[in-house]
Amino acid sequence: MKELKRYFSYIGKYKVAYWTVFVFTLVSSAVLTFAYPYMNKLIFNALEYRDIQIFWRALTLCIVLVILNCLAPYRRYFQIKIVRKIVFDIKIRLFEKLLKLDMEYYEKNHSGDALKTLNWDANSLKDSYFSHVFWVLGRLVNGITSIMAMFIYSPLLMLVSVGFCFITVFFSVRINKQIKEMDKGIQKKISHLTTRLSDILFGFTELKMYKGATIVCDYFYEENGNLLKDERIRASRAGRLEMITFFLGILASFGTIGVGAYLVSCGRMDYGTVMAIVSLQMGVSTMIQGFGSALTTLSASLVKAGRVFDFLEMDCEEGQTEGTLSLLKDATPIEIDRLTFSYDGEKRILNDFSLCIKKGEKVILMGESGCGKSTLIKLLLGFYQKINGSVKLYGRELKEYSLIQLRQIITYIPQRNYLFEGTIRENIMIGGIGREPITEDEIVHAAKMAYADEFIRTLPQGYDTPLVAGGNNLSVGQKQRIAIARAFLKDSPILLLDEPSSALDVHSGKMISQALRELMKDKVVIMVSHKRDGFDTFDRVINM
Template sequence: MSDETTGAETSHEERTELVRAQSRRGGPGGGRGPMGGMGMPTEKAMNFGGSLKRFAGYLRAERLRVVAVVLVTVGSVVAAVAGPKLLGNATNVIFEGATGSLLGRYLPAGTTADQAAAALRAQGQDTQADMVASMHGLVVGQGIDFHRLAVLLGWVLAVYVLSAVLMWLSGWITTTVVQHTVRRLRDEVEGKLHRLPLSYFDRQQRGEILSRVTNDIDNVAQSMQQTLSQMINSILTVVGVLAVMFWISPLLAVIALATVPLSVWLAATIAKRSQPQFIKQWATTGRLNAHIEEMYTGHSLVKVYGHQQRAIDTFDQENEELYGASFRAQFISGTIQPAMGFVGNLNYVIVAVVGGIKVASGSLSLGDVQAFIQYSRQFTQPLTQLASMMNLLQSGVASAERVFELLDADEQTPDAGAAGPERVRGRVAFEDVSFSYVPDKPLIEHLDLVVEPGQTVAIVGPTGAGKTTLVNLVMRFYDVDGGRITLDGVDTRDMPRATLRSQVGMVLQDTWLFKGSIEENLRYGVADGRTVDEDEFLEAARATHVDPFVRTLPDGYATLLDDEGSSVSAGEKQLLTIARAFLADPPILILDEATSSVDTRTELLVQHAMNALREGRTSFVIAHRLSTIRDADLILVMEHGSIVEQGTHDDLLASGGAYARLYESQFAGAATEEETEQSPVG
């Protein structure tokens, strides 16, 4: 199929009515309006838990890697948790050695800790005696045991290196999990876009759709990357540190835990206020991207009609709204970390004071208090990290929900399993066909039409009469509401869409070229499995008068086009799309104002080529210039979705009806213009 399917849309008036009707009935997203993301209700509370649970379901395919992340992180956390305790033991060695040296001035060398404590009590120094009694490794006069200290410091270095290596490995596995998951999400979105009906894209701004499939998915990936591994690490660290804290001192552990409810309350309160702002931030991002995309695509017309300032004002308004929503979201969620930091510092002060008292009383060693203070930091730090990750998580889930809304959009009806005719002859029949874009406004009612193989049918009528709708129904861009359309006696709804469309070549008024060479663009319509040799390729190019202007280009058919085709003129782009349809060699042709952008001389040449191409093929030609369809086998005149006249050019002129009036108005207008040009200027 060599068509511009992306351009096969309804007329402007039809799309406008469709948008208005969807606004009245709430659109496909359930009361969200015709513009999807543009109508996204920022005041609506997001289903945070449900969306998070749904996204977590995407991790099931990576469950083995997720288990590996957990196991590796457990090893890293165990090593990290062991570090402060080993470092505390090293501190005890230093403190016991220093204390033993100090006591050597008053007590005999070799005195044990218990003997030294008894001597101090005899002197009435009970507090010092309690502290010395807790130093089980103290020997008066021995000094610092550097060998034992070196061994402990070696273990400290080993466990911290092991923790860092395991954390690096955890990060590597996490990256693999995230990228695989997001790749599957992108694949699902890409597949969904191909299953959505044309009506969905009629209701959406392209920039809004692009924002969902690019910005939002990227934000999901970044949020997931930054939170998954860190969240697991933080949770395991809290559990591990808490266990060791209770082992060292239940009293200090309870004191540390007393601040947790305050931390949770602060984080939940702040997150509740920031979440609506994240929703508004990404909704506004979609609107701003849609506006930028529209203004960039139509920048020439914006300048022609002098609407630069209006475009700038709209941009400024949307940009200001995005700034406000982003600022509020980031500022409010950003207060979580300093609030948690304050609670952590409060906890640190309380632990330090109580720990110092317990060291003085001999119930804890100095090394244990030092380790506990480190653990209290390790305990509050992951809590702070978990709280600070809430803004990333909220932002990611907000984006995920926007992607899920796209994935949940109503799809076109599935293809039937039956195949089409073995050999397409091209007989197209409309049997009592009725169709409307919106239920309360019928457009086509009880239409009957038979187009025999090889016939050329021209469709004329005023804008919004339903001409493009007719061919859209043939292509099954929309399905009929009543009756049926058959191809060689087979209901098109019983045929796979790809099978049906592979039999049709379509050239639209809105040309579409992709980024690539001219030859690649021309061969785009050639069906898979069919080969086109150089002679056939050049024959199609010459027949459509593409070859002469391509030969003037520096690289000929290898000339690269950008995605807008800006390196060739509008008429040349239309010639390229006509050549693409010629090269496809389909049994059915649809030409929707296919020569609207070419000059009069080229149009005559193309008309001759199209007449030759239409030989033996069923052709539907939509035209406003009636002079181009004189040779059509059948001319249909449409008004308000109905065929009001049909016949040959001569028969319709002789009848003096709607076609004759249209024909006379065009040529009368041309005559008037010619007389005006020839009249002398006053």
């Protein structure tokens, strides 16, 4: 019940509409379950007693039932419409959650796991909210309605059916518990298999070039085989549950018919009542036969839904609000005092590190790999907030800024920049979003300052040239220049550079260096680098 309560809590603003359709569906199902057997009773009693009045009552009820069944597609349409809106809303919340998660999540979890949650698990909610819950509760309501009606007609026959129901539920609950545990394990293996496939696709070039790379394919085959084995065991247990419930349903049907025939032969029940009870027995049998498989399906849905809801309930980055930003311009731009940081709580990457950078000062961070250069950049960007020590920007502690404010005053250019699917113009405009409306002249000016305008104009569509995701239809140097154009458009007072020219050829490196010299004017700059060659404008070198 706790899982179901959580399950329905994510319906959100569609609660009233969803529950209205939900209750209407169950009530109409109960009414129809009671009405059809009653109609059979009237028809057979009219034949048995040759009573035309009973026949007209049966005919009137038949017309009403036909009309109600003709309206069923409209109910189904509204049900589908509401469920689609619910899933759409949950997907939007999942995507927004992805944007708000901290860096720790992305470093500890594979991107394929998030993709599976956003696509596969979220899509499965359509069946969950639309079919599975309705299926289980619908069968339950039909069964209970049938039992109540049977009690009215014959308490003895009702006891026969209920007895078999209790036996079925006992086996269903016991076996279903095992199936549910298996579903959780299967979902984890599917997630891991998705990440493995994602790795194979990302490393497709190496897979083609090196025969030894087929080792990763062997891992994929092995994990796929283990998943198949678990799914076979699950299918076996689910089949066993269905076999038991089907067998008990058959026994219940024969038991009801046998006792009914005996009562008719003794003259204690009329023919129409027997036919009504046999019709009702179909509702009880359907509940018995289908309840096991319906419960198993619902359990699998709850497991998948649980993964989605667990994702939505993860902790986000703190300080997402915008707020008014006003810098103390006379204060020291960057003051770091006895900063200590560890990713895992054990090995310290930074230990009592202190640094003071004055207005307009430019420094280079140098040192061996793993000494904390890039980590310091990430801490200044607010990617990790659990730190010991003091970090101040313009006289204020880092935690006094919201993350949006913090990243508004800092521009970051990494070694490899990512370009989004869209035009070159749109990718440059990203740097200026949040400011006043960006003009075409500002975009072109930023591109010229980054030495990108020249190569952009040689492209067939110029600034409207579409880029693939990652910008892989441009060279590394061209992508870096577009990233620098973004930085010119953003024009933040603090500039962080993480080896921006290390992966470039000599010609591209010179152009990037010239563009960076212009970009660094009147800014506080921290650059991570293994060499100082080509950057004679820096004031200090900090060895870490």
